[in-house]
Amino acid sequence: MKFRHKKIIAFAKGYRGRGKSCYRTAVARVQRGWRNQYMSRKMFKRDSRRNWQLQINAGSRALGVSYSRLVHCLPLSGIMLDRKLLAELARTEPYSFKAVVETVKATGLKSWQEKRDAQLESNHERNMRHREVQLGRAKPPYPFRDGSQAERLRDIVENEASRRERELTERRASAKAAVREVIESEPTGEPWAGAFEEFMQHVAEVERPLTKQEIEERRAAKAAQADADGERA
Structure with a gap:
């Protein structure tokens, strides 16, 4: 008898009928x-x-x-x-x-009741404040006109866009200042002036957003290039 069979038969000790001796049962x-x-x-x-x-x-x-x-x-x-x-x-x-x-x-129940009362009072004050805002008797607690969700989201997006624009302007100004400082520190600063202006024009051209016509032209050029590659293949 295999070891696996012996183990199962040992676990089946005390069963009635064939369950204690027949492996399949x-x-x-x-x-x-x-x-x-x-x-x-x-x-x-x-x-x-x-x-x-x-x-x-x-x-x-x-x-x-x-x-x-x-x-x-x-x-x-x-x-x-x-x-x-x-x-x-x-x-x-x-x-x-x-x-x-x-x-x-x-001890514990008393502190719990105090916390619960404070929470209920704060909830009541918040509900009353929202009720006053809904009735038009008070201004909303956030700096928006009517407190609607759309206005809040729009202001958030505008603030984020203006923040990114300010950061980009600051980085651009710092880069210009650094380049000018390097150029002015060189003994032959005059010949670099034209190169600096050309470099800044290139930066402005790269950072400028593409127009719809330019996007269509680029797509058409890519499609033509793909067709040409397919014909050569």
Whole structure:
């Protein structure tokens, strides 16, 4: 018998019928058992967590705190207890669990309520401000005319374009200044003047955007070149 067969038969020990001795029957039963064991391990963890939540919720609601607020405010109070320990305390040590809940209510829950009230107040102020803007009683909080999304996007695009144009102008000016400085530092600066002007004209020609007619001419030239290459091939 092969080692693989021996291993499967060893796992099938205790099965009834041919499942404990016949490899073909045993391998199906063993694989099905492994699959069920895997799912059972996952379900055990899931069911355990659900039971812990039920026990904690029952104990905390008897003391005036819901499960979600208790679990959320535990780290705020500096209490690092997991759900398993809390459920054990709620089931076997009610006085200890009550002490934990009272500590959370005195520290963590209070800070959470203060943060929640501040958030609600800020949300209310923001909603009222937007309402005033919609009714036309106040100006929008952003520097646009009517606060519409289209206006905002248009202004953003225009600002970005103007910023890029300013950067390009600054770089061009700095390049011109650097070239002029190099030319003036040369002992024979006069002969370079014409070359400098020609160079700057070339730079301006390269940076100039193409017109629609020039684009069409370039496309036609490329197409003609491609046809000529195809005929030669």
